[in-house]
Structures are given as structure tokens and as C-alpha cells.
Amino acid sequence: MINLIIGFVAIAATCSIYFLAKLLHQKLKLTFTVPVVTSTFIVIILLLIFKIPYETFMIGGQWIKELQGPAVVALAYPLYKQRDVLKKHLTPILLGSCVGVAVGISAGILLAKAAGFEDEIILSLTTKSVTMPVAVAIVETLGGVTSLAAVFVLVAGFGGVFFSSMVYKLFRINDDIAKSVGLGSGSHAIGIAKALESSLREGSISTIAMIVCAVTVSIIAPWLVQLLLY
Amino acid sequence: MCIILWNIFKIILHIIFLYSIYRIGDWIQNAFDLIIPGSVIGMIILFVLLSTDLIKVVWIEEGSKFVVNNLVLFFIPxxxxxxxxxxxxxxxxxxxxxxxxxxxxxxxxxxxxxxxxxxxxxxxxxx
The missing domain is CATH 1.20.5 (Single alpha-helices involved in coiled-coils or other helix-helix interfaces)
Structure with missing residues (x-):
């Protein structure tokens, strides 16, 4: 009974905090006020203040987490909606995303290995450029730490958006489609938001790149891990 | 009021549909011992079914829109x-x-x- 109440409170609180955070972001529209950051921050602060362990929060949290699966499945919908753009720019999007994925995973594994981190942590690093639902699912399958993976995904998202203009200048990448592929491949949904600021077309190309990357990573990450880590 | 309730009902129904596809993907992953997460398999299945018109987009549209627009809510845990x-x-x-x-x-x-x-x-x- 007590668990039922705790669970209910945790779910209700998380949802209300999230929707308030979303309202706040619609007003402010700053990169650092995206709902995932503000709501995570508020929930963590609340748990720390009231000295609630993460495990207690998860009595309710696990029910929200259960919806991660259908959330990934739902990504087929935007991909389907953008299928004409996908067909038109199939090769640049596909190959660009695949190269990015291979480079990103390999560099991550090798650097973290060189720095002497444990396997479990290195595994959590492999999915950093993938959208969070897929990243968490892949890391779970690989046997890494999902919470770390979630944090790395956020770091890659913000870092990529922050550095993208500099990177594009440095490597003389000036094509709009190429830029959108880069943002979607490196910085998933946060990159898409940035690409959307330029135009709807660039936003949809980023969306496709993000989903293509998600599928590619889930296929090649286990292979690269086998090859480079063990 | 009635329209709002009907919309909420539709969203829930669509999410249940998405959830079943996820479960099928999960089952495929386990049955064939695949390394690709069940949810990604589910996504590929849904995309193929939508593209081949075996699933009408209206069957999942409202629920998918809601889930995709609030994607991060499910990852706060x-x-x-x-x-x-x-x-x-x-x-x-x-x-x-x-x-x-x-x-x-x-x-x-x-x-x-x-x-x-x-x-x-x-x-x-x-x-």
C-alpha cells in the first residue's frame, strides 16, 4: 500500500515538473532550459533536499521508464512523415551518419580505454551521440550503466550544438544538408532543435540522420566493442 | 469536453498499439538472440508496415505525436x-x-x- 502511494506521488510529481519545465522552455527558449535538463535538475534537488534515495523514487519511476520502449517505436512516425526527404538525399544522409557513428564510437572506446576506465563505464560511452531512448536501450543490452549513458547523451547534445558552428568553419562544411546531417548524427534531438532554427527542411534532415544513427549504432556498437575493447 | 476525452482515449489507445509493437520487437530480439534492442526492432517494423500501407498512419498518429513531442519525459528516471x-x-x-x-x-x-x-x-x- 505504502509503495502504491510512493509510486503515485513519484509519477505525479515527475509529470507535473516535466510539463512545468516545458512551459518554462516555451517562454524562455534558451538552449539550456530544455525540459530534460531543468526537470532532471529539479527532481535531483528535491530528492537531495528530502533525502529520498533513487531506489525509492524509482518505485514510481519504473512505470514511466516502461514507456521508453513505445517511445522508441514512435520514432518511426517522423521517419515515415519525412520519407520523401529521406529518398531524395538517401546516400549523403546514410553514409554521413554511418561514418560519424563509426568514428564516434571508436574514438570514445579508445580514449576511455587509454584513460583507464572500467569496461562498464566505457560501454556506457558508446551511445553518446544517439537519441536518449535508443542509447539507454543499447547500453542496457551491452551491459553498461544506463544513468551514465543518459548523462553522456546530454553532454554530447549540448556540446555538439555549442561547438558546431566552429567545427563547420574549421572543416569548411558549408552545405546545409551536410550541416544538418552532422547535427543530427552528433547531437540527436538537441541538434535537431538547432537545425530547425535554420529551416524545416534542415530539421527533418537532422531528424532522419538521428534515426539512421540510432539504428546503425544499435547494429555496429556491439561489434566495435568486441573489436576494440576486449 | 467530450472531444478532449475522446482525444485522450485515442492517444492512450495508440500508445497501447505502439507498446504491443515494442513487445513484438522485444520478443524477436529474445527469440533470435539479437544484439539490436527490441524497441529499435519495433521501430523498424512500424516503419516498414507504414511504408507498405499495412498499418494506416491514422492508427498511430495522435499517440505517436504525443510521445515524440514529450519524448524526454520517459527518460527523466x-x-x-x-x-x-x-x-x-x-x-x-x-x-x-x-x-x-x-x-x-x-x-x-x-x-x-x-x-x-x-x-x-x-x-x-x-x-
Whole structure:
């Protein structure tokens, strides 16, 4: 009974905090006020203040987490909606995303290995450029730490958006489609938001790149891990 | 009022539909011992079924829109898990943040450069 109440409170609180955070972001529209950051921050602060362990929060949290699966499945919908753009720019999007994925995973594994981190942590690093639902699912399958993976995904998202203009200048990448592929491949949904600021077309190309990357990573990450880590 | 209730009902129904596809994907992953997560398999299945018109887009549209627009809500439990790693990131873990940033720059540069190179070659062929 007590668990039922705790669970209910945790779910209700998380949802209300999230929707308030979303309202706040619609007003402010700053990169650092995206709902995932503000709501995570508020929930963590609340748990720390009231000295609630993460495990207690998860009595309710696990029910929200259960919806991660259908959330990934739902990504087929935007991909389907953008299928004409996908067909038109199939090769640049596909190959660009695949190269990015291979480079990103390999560099991550090798650097973290060189720095002497444990396997479990290195595994959590492999999915950093993938959208969070897929990243968490892949890391779970690989046997890494999902919470770390979630944090790395956020770091890659913000870092990529922050550095993208500099990177594009440095490597003389000036094509709009190429830029959108880069943002979607490196910085998933946060990159898409940035690409959307330029135009709807660039936003949809980023969306496709993000989903293509998600599928590619889930296929090649286990292979690269086998090859480079063990 | 009635319309709002009907919309909520539709969203819930669509999410249940998405959930069943996820379960099928999960089942396939286990049955064939695949490394691809069941949810990604489910996504591919749904995309194929939509493209071949076996599933009408209206069967999943409202629910998918709602889920995709509020995607991060379902991942707050995962991100809040950071609470157990606060000390880690204050110490040695900070190095990982730098590694992630560096790799992200590499990803953006390599994927952007690759697709630009392909587009450039395509244009040349057309000329």
C-alpha cells in the first residue's frame, strides 16, 4: 500500500515538473532550459533536499521508464512523415551518419580505454551521440550503466550544438544538408532543435540522420566493442 | 469536453498499439538472440508496415505525436539516476565529459564532411 502511494506521488510529481519545465522552455527558449535538463535538475534537488534515495523514487519511476520502449517505436512516425526527404538525399544522409557513428564510437572506446576506465563505464560511452531512448536501450543490452549513458547523451547534445558552428568553419562544411546531417548524427534531438532554427527542411534532415544513427549504432556498437575493447 | 476525452482515449489507445509493437520487437530480439534492442526492432517494423500501407498512419498518429513531442519525459528516471554518480563526475568522471565533447566534435565533423563530399560528387556527375 505504502509503495502504491510512493509510486503515485513519484509519477505525479515527475509529470507535473516535466510539463512545468516545458512551459518554462516555451517562454524562455534558451538552449539550456530544455525540459530534460531543468526537470532532471529539479527532481535531483528535491530528492537531495528530502533525502529520498533513487531506489525509492524509482518505485514510481519504473512505470514511466516502461514507456521508453513505445517511445522508441514512435520514432518511426517522423521517419515515415519525412520519407520523401529521406529518398531524395538517401546516400549523403546514410553514409554521413554511418561514418560519424563509426568514428564516434571508436574514438570514445579508445580514449576511455587509454584513460583507464572500467569496461562498464566505457560501454556506457558508446551511445553518446544517439537519441536518449535508443542509447539507454543499447547500453542496457551491452551491459553498461544506463544513468551514465543518459548523462553522456546530454553532454554530447549540448556540446555538439555549442561547438558546431566552429567545427563547420574549421572543416569548411558549408552545405546545409551536410550541416544538418552532422547535427543530427552528433547531437540527436538537441541538434535537431538547432537545425530547425535554420529551416524545416534542415530539421527533418537532422531528424532522419538521428534515426539512421540510432539504428546503425544499435547494429555496429556491439561489434566495435568486441573489436576494440576486449 | 467530450472531444478532449475522446482525444485522450485515442492517444492512450495508440500508445497501447505502439507498446504491443515494442513487445513484438522485444520478443524477436529474445527469440533470435539479437544484439539490436527490441524497441529499435519495433521501430523498424512500424516503419516498414507504414511504408507498405499495412498499418494506416491514422492508427498511430495522435499517440505517436504525443510521445515524440514529450519524448524526454520517459527518460527523466534515467537522467535522475545521475544522483548516484554525483561524486564520480566531481572527480575522475569529469575526464569522461571531456572525452564525450571531443568525440562529439569528431562525429559532427566526419559525418558533415562525408555527406558534403557525396553531395559535391553527385553535383559534378550531373554537370
Amino acid at each position: 534515467a537522467t535522475v539516476g545521475l544522483i548516484n554518480y554525483l561524486d564520480f563526475f566531481a572527480g575522475r568522471g569529469f575526464l569522461l565529459v571531456l572525452i564525450v565533447l571531443f568525440c562529439t566534435v569528431l562525429v559532427i565533423a566526419s559525418s558533415g564532411a562525408t555527406s558534403q563530399w557525396i553531395m559535391y560528387r553527385k553535383e559534378k556527375q550531373h554537370d
